Amino acid sequence: MNVKQLDHLNLTVTDLDESIAWYRRVFGFEPVEQGQQGPTRWAILRSGEALLALYEYPDRHVADDDEARTARIHQLNHFGLRITDREAWERTAAAHSLVWSYPSPVAWPHSTAWYVLDPSGHEIEVVLWDDDRIAFS
Numbered sequence: 001m002n003v004k005q006l007d008h009l010n011l012t013v014t015d016l017d018e019s020i021a022w023y024r025r026v027f028g029f030e031p032v033e034q035g036q037q038g039p040t041r042w043a044i045l046r047s048g049e050a051l052l053a054l055y056e057y058p059d060r061h062v063a064d065d066d067e068a069r070t071a072r073i074h075q076l077n078h079f080g081l082r083i084t085d086r087e088a089w090e091r092t093a094a095a096h097s098l099v100w101s102y103p104s105p106v107a108w109p110h111s112t113a114w115y116v117l118d119p120s121g122h123e124i125e126v127v128l129w130d131d132d133r134i135a136f137s
Contacts, residue, residue, distance in 0.1 A: 008044075008051035009079055013120040016041045016056035022119050023052065026096055027081060050081065062121035078115065078123035084132050086112070110135045 013019040020043055023029040029045035029052060036042070037055075045052040068075045078101075083089050093114065101123045104114035114126040129135070 005049065008053050010053040010055070011120070011122055012057045012060055013054050013118075014056070014058055014060070015119065016043060016054060018119050019054055019056075020045065023047075023054075026092060026098070026116075076122075078125050080113075080125040080127045082127050082129065084128070086128050089114070089126060089128070109137065 020029075020031055023045055024031075027047050029047040029050075031043050032046045033044040034042065041056040043054050045054065063071070063073065063075050065077075093116075099117040101115040101117050104116075106113045106115070111127050111129045113128070116124050116126060118124060
C-alpha cells in the first residue's frame with residue numbers, strides 16, 4: 001500500500017477569522033466548511049487539493065524550539081506548501097506584511113524555499129521544486 005498524498009493538516013490557531021483571512025490572502029485557501037464543537041470554532045480550508053483544518057484556541061501559543069526542548073515535547077517544526085510559480089509567489093510575498101522565520105529564499109539542492117510564519121506562529125515552508133519535479137540525488 002502507498003499513500004496517494006497528504007489529505008489535510010489540522011492546526012490550532014489563536015484567531016480563526018484572522019487565520020482564514022490570512023490563508024485566503026496569502027495562499028488562496030477558501031473555507032469549505034465551518035462549525036463549532038462545544039466552545040471551539042473550526043473551519044476547513046481548501047486551495048487546490050490542499051486542505052487545512054483550523055481549530056480556534058485563543059489561549060494557546062506555538063512552542064518554540066527552546067520551549068519544546070525544555071519541556072521535552074514533540075512539535076511540528078513546519079509544514080510545506082508546494083508552489084509552481086515563483087514570480088506569483090514573490091508578488092504575493094511583497095504585497096503582504098509577511099513575517100519571515102529566517103532569511104529567505106533558501107536554495108536547496110533541488111528546490112528553493114521561503115519560510116514564513118502564519119498569524120498564530122506556525123512556520124510554513126513555501127517550496128518551489130526545480131522543473132516542478134520532486135527529485136533527490
